[in-house]
Amino acid sequence: MNTSHDRGDSDLLRPLRDIDASDGPPPRYDVALAMRHGDGIRHRRMSIGAVAAIVMVAAAIGIPLGLPSPQQAGPAPSPSATVPTSSPSPSPAPVPDITSAAELPVANCTVTTLTAPAAAGAFSTWGSASVDPTGHYLVAALVKPFTLPTSEYLPGKPLLVDLRTGRKTLIPVDEGGVAGVNASGVVIGTSGIGTSGPKTIAWEFRNGKVTLLPKFHGVAPEPYGINARGDIIGQVGSGNNATSVIWPADRPGTVRALLPTGMLAYTITDSGMVGGSFDDKPYVGDGNGNGHALPTGASDPRGQVYQIRGDFGVGWGLSNVTVGIVPMVWNLATNARTQYAKVGLWAIASDGTVLGDTTPDGDVAGARIGLIGRGGVLKRLPTGVAGSPPVYVYDITADGTTIVGVRHTSPAAGSPVSQVGAVWHC
């Protein structure tokens, strides 16, 4: 009699080889849901990691730096796709993708660069930048020059820059990231995010002093945004267990959950309006349970708003896995929404001017270009130097005249990547 001992090791498990994914019930996983959860987790951590991540991707496919020189004129920009709408509604007509940087006219902006202070030591490379709505203060995460490939999340040293005086202040916290700054120069950020996973400590830097933000039920939320009066929003947990919270300025030392329960907030305006998503829909509210979903379309029934300035919100609509993400601007006053070409949109000004960047498929891989636009029409930001090194943009002021980001220096192949801060004046 043979026993299982008589079978070869491989034969023993052979019946399992014939299993096919289609043998089971219809799958329940959802790629779009995974992306939404991932966005919630990383939304503000990207302030210290996105640049490294994107650069790493570029390097992995063998990218030299450089694009054709910026052109002062180009073919007609992408058409506007604004439609007045109420939820649910047909989606705006698809906007043609940008396949070449040369398609876009160059915006009439000048660019200046910023370097890290000597006191930052090895943290000499700009990992990200953010600006307060008035353009008075800039904050950045300084990181060490990184060799590719590297960890996605690079711990950084937070830096506050007074753009009026040029004064640079290193914020005395452990390595981490910065999430934002308001017009009074109050900076929020986190420490303790490393490659081994998040061990978040949330802090604010006010009048030269770092203060830890109160924990929520014993757990430190990750701060996401701050408004002019000092209300700070953040998030604790992830996925379906995520909770958005607020540290209200009028009740120092307290923290509470935002309502409705399940809302994920990513932005807070000076009036206290919070924006994000609720029940997978883009949503704005007062944080006390009063609010409404923003319009969605039949083909992009989900979405989220990431930043609100004035009457405008920027974010994306989310459809199924085959269509994916639709860059979107909502006019909160008219209920209209404007679809953009397939680029990354990151911030918005009070007049609806959007800020984004993209890597046009038809260009040299890794040639990231900054974008500024309105009404569905995009222009490219100049790089200010020959060779058009990649730029990554992060934030724009409320009046749309100042943009902050980072620009590559041009390291020798194989040497660590270095970036300088960049400020565009438009």
Next chain:
Amino acid sequence: MHLQDRTDYVEFVSSRLPGLRRLAYVLCGDWHHADDIIQASLTKAYLRWSSVRASRDVDQYMRAIVVNTFLSERRLAWSRVRLGELPPDAAAPDDASVEDRTVLRQALARLPKRQRAVLILRFVDDLGVTEVADMMRCSAGTVKSQTAHGLASLRRHLDDLAYPMPGRQT
């Protein structure tokens, strides 16, 4: 993550999902549980997409995420995502191979999770010792010992369950 990277992510994982779902199922033995593992793995892969793309073997990196999600899910409760109502199970085919699989599954379920994963990666996915060691973040020696112990235990459990081996001569 910028939009082009998102698109690349969607295109890549969409093309790999059937294989990853199969792996998750073989590891855990339950389709609904497998979908939970895949859901959590998709989020992890999204968060690490730059690393995934930059890795020298993207498929193995993705499988490693699934395997380690399976191995660590009790330690990382946050990674479990509820996916809504359970759909009805597909009708089970009625053949001898299904019976074999059922008994094999019962025997595998009695093994420690790491031993189970080692056996499945080596003898169902046909990965070498080094590949499995890389994937499970352990030494080749550990894989070899887990393999030996796992096979011995599996055979013991199969004998206990009177494993109905096709073609067995009595």
